Amino acid sequence: MKKSPQQDKLEALLRSSKLSACGFLGEDKRSLWEIIDADATELERLGRTREDVAARMQELTDQAVPALGDWVKVGKMFQVCVDDNRGMIPCPWPHAVRCLKRITTIHHLKTGKTVRWSDLNIHLIKEHGFFEGKGAPFRIEPKDLVDSIFAS
Amino acid sequence: MGTIIIAIVIISGVGAFLATLLVFAERVITNYGDVEVDINKGDKKFTVRGGGSLLETLTNQKIFIPSACGGRGTCGYCKVKVLEGAGTLLPTEEPYMDAQERAEGIRLSCQIKVRNKIEIEIPGDLLTIREYSCTCEKIIDYTYDMKQFNLKLVEPTSITYTPGQYIQLLAPAYEGSPEEVYRAYSISSDPANKSGIELIVRRVPDGICTTYLFDHLKEDDTVRVNGPYGKFYLRDTNAPIIFIAGGSGIAPIKCILHHMKNTTIKRKAVFFFGVRTTKDLFLVEEMKQFEKELADFTFIPVVSQPEEGSDWHGATGRVTTVAEEFLKRMPTVSDCEGYLCGSPGMIDSAVKILADLGIPEDKHYYDKFS
Ligand SMILES: Cc1cc2nc3c(=O)[nH]c(=O)nc-3n(C[C@H](O)[C@H](O)[C@H](O)COP(=O)(O)OP(=O)(O)OC[C@H]3O[C@@H](n4cnc5c(N)ncnc54)[C@H](O)[C@@H]3O)c2cc1C
Ligand code: FES
Numbered sequence: 395m396k397k398s399p400q401q402d403k404l405e406a407l408l409r410s411s412k413l414s415a416c417g418f419l420g421e422d423k424r425s426l427w428e429i430i431d432a433d434a435t436e437l438e439r440l441g442r443t444r445e446d447v448a449a450r451m452q453e454l455t456d457q458a459v460p461a462l463g464d465w466v467k468v469g470k471m472f473q474v475c476v477d478d479n480r481g482m483i484p485c486p487w488p489h490a491v492r493c494l495k496r497i498t499t500i501h502h503l504k505t506g507k508t509v510r511w512s513d514l515n516i517h518l519i520k521e522h523g524f525f526e527g528k529g530a531p532f533r534i535e536p537k538d539l540v541d542s543i544f545a546s
Numbered sequence: 547m548g549t550i551i552i553a554i555v556i557i558s559g560v561g562a563f564l565a566t567l568l569v570f571a572e573r574v575i576t577n578y579g580d581v582e583v584d585i586n587k588g589d590k591k592f593t594v595r596g597g598g599s600l601l602e603t604l605t606n607q608k609i610f611i612p613s614a615c616g617g618r619g620t621c622g623y624c625k626v627k628v629l630e631g632a633g634t635l636l637p638t639e640e641p642y643m644d645a646q647e648r649a650e651g652i653r654l655s656c657q658i659k660v661r662n663k664i665e666i667e668i669p670g671d672l673l674t675i676r677e678y679s680c681t682c683e684k685i686i687d688y689t690y691d692m693k694q695f696n697l698k699l700v701e702p703t704s705i706t707y708t709p710g711q712y713i714q715l716l717a718p719a720y721e722g723s724p725e726e727v728y729r730a731y732s733i734s735s736d737p738a739n740k741s742g743i744e745l746i747v748r749r750v751p752d753g754i755c756t757t758y759l760f761d762h763l764k765e766d767d768t769v770r771v772n773g774p775y776g777k778f779y780l781r782d783t784n785a786p787i788i789f790i791a792g793g794s795g796i797a798p799i800k801c802i803l804h805h806m807k808n809t810t811i812k813r814k815a816v817f818f819f820g821v822r823t824t825k826d827l828f829l830v831e832e833m834k835q836f837e838k839e840l841a842d843f844t845f846i847p848v849v850s851q852p853e854e855g856s857d858w859h860g861a862t863g864r865v866t867t868v869a870e871e872f873l874k875r876m877p878t879v880s881d882c883e884g885y886l887c888g889s890p891g892m893i894d895s896a897v898k899i900l901a902d903l904g905i906p907e908d909k910h911y912y913d914k915f916s
């Protein structure tokens with residue numbers, strides 16, 4: 395598929411480290427659209443939509459925000475901690491969205507698994523279906539995420 | 547095989563020729579000659595060679611407009627008011643402008659080109675911002691994720707700022723981060739020392755600038771900063787002061803406390819400083835020293851989750867909850883001013899509490915950066 399100059403520009407920005415250390419694509423050689431496509435297929439296989447996933451991530455973040463950085467127990471299964479840092483990071487897509495540099499870490503008490511995301515991850519998944527490229531520091535594997543956040 | 551090589555050579559040759567032609571055409575066609583830039587109706591005027599972005603043109607003249615995306619049109623920070631000479635709003639600017647900004651002629655300075663005479667308006671304090679070359683004199687480890695960086699000014703050799711303000715520090719390219727970025731850090735030092743500044747920085751997971759500061763910057767290295775910026779400073783009143791800070795948010799408050807000591811300000815002040823565990827506590831001795839040196843200053847460190855078995859006997863809980871309990875018992879609390887510095891979550895929570903205590907919102911001071 396031929397890419398538009400805007401798509402080229404976006405992909406170049408995502409590969410660069412202008413907005414995020416090591417970029418959003420890591421060592422992934424696939425194009426942005428291939429990455430998004432592959433993760434969308436995986437999500438469908440897992441029986442979830444990106445909206446479901448983002449909503450659940452946001453819900454877990456929101457429950458731990460009032461604890462101001464302390465670990466809190468959410469339901470029976472999770473310990474959640476939201477680490478809030480000063481400053482905002484812009485979404486690389488060309489629209490006026492900026493997210494807090496805030497990291498949510500969830501620890502699943504039964505499986506012992508830990509998953510982390512930033513506010514920007516939630517936005518990227520919800521609005522752009524983008525879980526980032528393999529090897530990028532904030533890449534989230536859809537399966538790990540779904541297994542963790544919907545585990546009971 | 548031979549034919550393939552010949553084809554490659556021909557294609558490369560044609561490519562190189564076209565590229566040269568393009569560069570040449572760009573030089574001729576986009577030669578805008580000298581153009582005048584007028585700032586704040588004649589306050590500052592200069593002539594530059596046209597063709598560059600407004601942001602770049604201003605930076606070259608050492609006029610620093612806030613920017614967080616390096617001029618890529620993605621952060622929306624670099625807004626200036628253009629009175630004349632910028633043409634119509636570009637599609638790349640549209641998402642960042644609301645109706646009022648459009649009506650006022652606000653533009654993204656990184657997106658518009660200086661092609662002909664241009665008249666702009668910027669806040670006067672941006673004209674006093676300078677760029678400083680410094681040497682990293684000392685790095686102090688406070689905790690596992692908190693360090694202080696003492697920077698000595700090399701050129702220019704002195705800086706004046708209002709205690710509470712911040713600078714922007716340039717993180718140069720380093721391995722894994724090939725592009726330079728600027729980040730804001732509050733000045734924590736004694737403002738009486740004009741030949742250097744101190745910064746207190748917390749490591750942010752996989753952060754561009756904090757990875758540079760923590761893992762790459764060494765003592766004696768050169769560091770570039772520009773500033774000062776910000777409206778977080780002590781108001782000139784006699785109102786009692788409530789400081790609430792978390793983690794690196796102690797930085798501008800420490801600077802303000804030095805200023806209060808230097809200028810013998812005798813206002814009543816209480817400082818709630820929140821951290822998570824006792825391992826996160828730092829600068830406690832310095833704050834106790836301020837308690838001795840200032841007329842009426844109380845320092846209350848608050849640990850939210852003291853480690854099991856730790857011998858912590860101080861205030862325990864969330865910093866804002868502890869502050870609320872304490873302040874409720876203060877009879878004149880609604881006369882106070884609140885100075886807040888920390889994570890957005892902490893600020894939101896503190897603002898609510900101060901409002902509930904009857905302190906009007908125009909007496910809550912903090913750096914907004916949304
Ligand atoms: C006015 C002001 C004053 C400040 N003063 C201080 C101070 O005194 N001390 C201090 O320590 N800090 C201060 N800060 C914060 C500081 O400016 C920086 O924001 C902070 O140090 C982080 O910068 P960084 O480059 O290391 O992180 P960045 O690289 O800018 O951001 C890292 C964070 O962004 C998110 N992120 C990055 N890449 C991705 C990705 N690919 N996918 C998803 N999420 C991603 C994550 O949350 C990550 O943790 C201040 C900020 C402001 C606005
Ligand atoms: S510098 Fe970021 S939008 Fe202009």
Ligand SMILES: [Zn+2]
Pocket residue numbers: 485486487489491517518521522
């Ligand atoms: Zn977006």
